Amino acid sequence: MGAKGFPSLTNYKRFFVVLFAVLVVSIIAILIGLVNVFTRGFYSIDSSYESLNLNELDRIQEVMVPSDTVVSSGPFPKCSYYDCFNIYKCGHKGSSNILVYVYPLKKYINEKGAPIGSQMSKEFYTLLDTIVKSRYYTPNPEEACVFVVSIDTLNQNRFKTKETSQALALLPYWHNGDNHIVFNMISGVAPDFNTVVDLALGNAIVAGAGFDTWTYRIGFDISIPVFSPLSNNIKQHNYKRKWLVISSQLNIHPEYTAELMEIAANNPKLLVLEACDGEINSTLRCSGDKRTYHYPHILQRGEFCLVMRGARLSQPSLIDAMAAGCIPIVSADTIVMPFADVLDWRRAAIMLGEADLGSLMTVAEAVPLEKRLEMSEQCKWLYSKYFSSMETITMTTLDILNDRVYPQNAKVYEDWNNQPLKTPMKSPLFLEVTSPKWQGFTAVVLTYDRVDSLFGLIQKLVKVNSLSKVLVIWNNQRKSPPHFSLWPKVSKPLKVIQTKANKLSNRFYPYEEIETEAILTIDDDIVMLTADELEFGYEVWREFPDRIVGFPSRVHVWDNVTNRWKYESEWTNQISMVLTGAAFHHKYWSYMYTTSMPGNIKEWVDEHMNCEDIAMNFLVANVTNKAPIKVTPRKKFKCPECVNNEMLSADLNHMIERSNCIDRFATIYGRMPLRSVEFRADPVLYRDTFPEKLKWFNNIGSL
Template identity: 60%
Template structure:
């Protein structure tokens, strides 16, 4: 191992910059050089640091620090090339600052070849000194992933607040009867709380104060004349009080969570572990320190259902984020990666809810409303020129339309001459595809500059300007959903034991056909990059069901139903008669039912959600003067 001499007069790095944020201390231009959309993390080679007398000034690696390094080395973020690195990690142990020399270690940091005053360096510190909330090294602009931050020393969106590492033996998530309502089991409680806690217990038998047993064994706690094994006793408690002790971040917190005891946290300035991604209100209650007397009332007010949910959330959070050095390290790297590449960020639900949670989520950065002022109409056509031109002229009068993009899906027939296209006052662009594929309508064309896309078939000419304008207004309120006009549903057939595509006029819908529907252009990108290839191939081979596939995709991500707009239900060609369409309709329905069952099998579940809901313009059917109605021309059934 190479030796590095650190003379006693070696310069130190600058002191920790308390004003650091992601925007002024982190050099994002170091990231993404290799073309990967994720951070690259470099670990300095192991070296032995000695003073001018040949004495070691940095202790050997602890087991915990070795596990951190091994986890990084085997992670998807590791790189051996420092010139492509986004994050740098020093290879000497900084976990327990009581175990190293502050001046000499600070000098060693400054000696690192890519240090640059700590820029883009990550320093782990699991075990800060007692009564200290920040690592006492000259770390300059380095990121500190540490334990024990308070709101004064933590630099939001820059530092990372870690949990104290706590290996719990004989951990089991088995549910037992919880006979105690509120328990206090800490020893290192601040003196200002001890008397208040004792006084509270005199008048509340629901509060159990566990204390150190006579033999001072850390494996047991005593209550009155009874002796209980710790931390197993936490399984019998509903709520556990977590006080501010010598350290702000308490091992007692993780012990309580591991055994499903819901924490009631009394520490006004504590920064919770991984609070950047964890919604702690799902798993814990926070009470101001001067409101200690309110905890019994709070505990009694919580419903049985919420107690069950929070207890389960505590156990799940412990297993997912705190149960080992490996998961703590990987979570730290995932958070850093999310900061640098927010387009690849996990959803809120990914961080905070168990898989298959069945709730709803928005992939559009949790937005609940779009402020877009216009939309792009994407019209898929093949050879129906007359109906296409008629539709273009009609669309041009819709006030909120920004541009019409025609997808000419016939590679064998040349485009009509420019002079034959309708002359309109809106932008019109035409793209001729190389192959006739239905998936072409969902390609993320660079020409689409608006958030909203109106997907249209070239024969949907019955919709009025008011209907289209109103449909866009509805989409702005629900930008993560498919919003449109022709609706369908799926039903279970007990005879065939399979799903059936249903086009009957019912109040219940689960699909909006993309022959006339608004959606966010984000879904085009998801369709092309994340839709299973087997589904895209099925759609293009059968020239059918691309609209069903898009409904599956959106519902699978959001767990939300689409929204039907306006009462119109007739969308068929007016020239066609029922006798001509009967056979075609029968085959069509069978083919569509086959698609639903095929897609369900590929997705592994049925994501479509049924809903009885329809959005209609205000006053459209009321007998008010026309001048009072914004959307006057809305079609009937």
Template identity: 65%
Template sequence: MESICHGLRQFAYPQILQEATFCIVLRGARLGQTALSDALKAGCIPVVLSDTYVLPFSQVLDWKRAAIRLNEEDLDQVASVLRSISPTRINSLRKQVTFFWNTYFKSMKNIAMTTLKIINDRVFPYAATPYEDWNDPPPKIGVTSPLFLPLIPPRTQGFTAVILTYDRVESLFTVIMEISKTPSLSKVLVVWNNQLKPPPSAPEWPKINKPLKVVQTKENKLSNRFYPYDEIETEAVLAIDDDIVMLTADELEFGFEVWREFPDRLVGYPGRVHLWDDETGKWKYESEWTNDISMVLTGASFYHKYFNHLYTNAMPGNIKSWVDDHMNCEDIAMNFVVANHTGKPPIKVTPRKKFKCPECTGDQVISADQSHMVERSECITKFSEIYQTMPLKTVEFRADPVLYKDPFPEELKRFKDIGSL
């Protein structure tokens, strides 16, 4: 291990550079020597004080984004120049230093491949790598989709409807009766989230032609709707609230058909979008009707059951506990989970603008509370900070059935009972 001395103090080199923000690169016996390489490896911003030093790969790398360059005659001004650099600029420089080191200088292989790439660009200038590809770090995105599915999952398996409920028994029973009319429904799973009151007795439940299972949770948590219950045997899950009584069997069946073509997406009905607010410097949740969407609410949406596992067991940070503590934003969290693992936007189906609970009034309408909406904006900002990226993708797209708006006889249309705008 090499060392350097300052008075009576001894420091390990180049490890000591990791504690520095700036590292001086002076002209020496060997121009530049190893100082530049040591600085890059340590994540230290090089301050080059050598008039004749040609920085490596400078024909393609924009060193102004990773280093500070001063004339040798300005040596006495170094301290004042460095103090004037803002924290934002320092952060940007350090990120670029790390990017340059890991991409172009980390190993002999990196150096050789960079050299060959530059030679190739000179030989074939019409196909040369653009400035942005050389100098812009690739955006941080989620991992590749983990789903290993057939191109289109089989229709015969159907979907499991998971209904989270607390105490709205009348509307719950209406929802069960309505979704039971959907041909592809395989099972209804009711997640009873009320620990103070038992679920209705068996004779009280609606009589439907599909299996109906009730699980009672131990704690009243919104995340219970996304638990990977053993009772979910199908690939497709329909998450639906106990007050979404307006969806027809045709709309649900069409949604399932769309999900079968896009099994790695969230496919749903109410669409929402996130927007950047320049005034606050934060993300904003927007619930008004727009053509752009980046989320679909899980109060009525299809998704692959694998995402229940990711939500429950592999969500980063304290997102899950935050959702349960605040009783809000579990749907936003699931949109983050899916978008982060696929890099794809959700898909909105059918054109309904509003989804309202016909039996809910006053305090029951949580989404009408202004503080509720403010908190949802805070959710998006908080979740993006935890993910260290914004995985949500905005898209202007809606899937409608064939012949939906065409003036054909109803008997020619497979999905006739589709809500209008």
């Protein structure tokens, strides 16, 4: 009787089984949906975009360009990387490579149905194909950092400038040329022959040949060569180089040709070649005595090849000469050499002013034989590395652009200019790693008798977290250091060393008490630096342990009046030295300074009580070929408590001596190793109005 009022247990079981089945099916459906979402989100960004297919040139879509299309302005002559390039388009995928998008191929026609340009050239096809196959390519324009137009603009003679400018403006991502790069090798038309392509490019980067110093926007445009297919015909042979100089260009101005003929009449070591009568053959040249020579093979018989301006500044004969190992003598005023931002042309070519053409043979004969061999080898290597094909030219252009966008991964001078087996060995002390922080640094304080200033400095130094030890170099032999009971009571180890002679070089002696890699050399009157400034300076040094990193900076300049180097202490944007009155350096440099300083520099410094900091800058720059690094904006380093006559730098003759030092040291080294840069390292958020707890270094100080 009691069981009749309750539902059957079977009904409950059926309900829960159905509910469980519904839940399982729902969970499976949700999981499948999530998988699809994540798959599309992480892996299918590019799957909806097809890579550019260059094998379907016969099925290219036609696009009509309206005659009233508004074009961009420009190119703007004041464009720079910081003004006209949108860096925020780059780096979205977390890689260290720029992503380059190439527009789909289109055939652009005007309103009358006529094409605005000629059929795509083989060179431009190769250029696009190289980009598409490179590590930089992306088919997705939304993630692209750089855009390459697929309109063939290599030769201005082969397209209509107005209609092409309008076609560029129609590109969906053009936006006044932002982050676009336009390739051009032959710019300008008669009679002006402008040195930059006559297109309305807005903010676009021009990778062009034939720039002059007036039209080239340093750090923004990229100077490329005029590709020469004839250079590939040269086979390397060790021919005896019969002529000292060969001139083989066909488009030289008649006045220059007449001057060369006059020089050749009196000097059989100069071979002047011209076009052969009645021949239209780019591989034949004829001399004044009607002898025929095969071009460019004849260039292998010359030690130097003259490259002059023709109707346009840049000439393919430059590439032909390099392929033949014939050292170019470039006589084209204001020319910007190919890839001049990264290549050191002083190692592979001689620059000769157009007005100095009469001294051509004298200049060539003055180059020593050993130097000629080095330059010839450098020419052949540069050609094979950067100029031998459209592929190498294209990839070099993209590599340069990539280094601008990601400077932290950029190749250094040696990577661009040194042949593989001729790169100098790097010291294991300076591997490309950050110096360990746990060691800290040793502060080496050079002092004489300014006790109050010294004690104040020590009390400030011990506030720096990374300080490991304070080493005081007491440079006064007439007076003993204060009794140990008078020294400040500090929490870091403190050691005093009294030297046997009053020498400025004592600050760089590799004392056995120095157990850290990093050394902070600091004068006893540099009491204005804060703990945050010193800590930040040490952090910067850890990233660049092979350089001098410090606070007071100076620059060297050439005085055209005296024809001597000059020491300059005025505040400028350029620096080439960081004074060791407050600077970090690796203890290796102290060892080098003490044991391996060239000539009698060390003895001269000790005798004259001046320029030990300049000598250290010369030493480091000569070995590394790198500039020092100035940190923080502070530029005033005068001791507020010190009397002027206590300071060496207060003497007027001090500045004159320092100029003499630079000139003397450059003579001893046989070159000027110092490198000038416009660079300063400041903490992140230094000038931003953020709460102090968000900043790692708050007390950076002022000027």
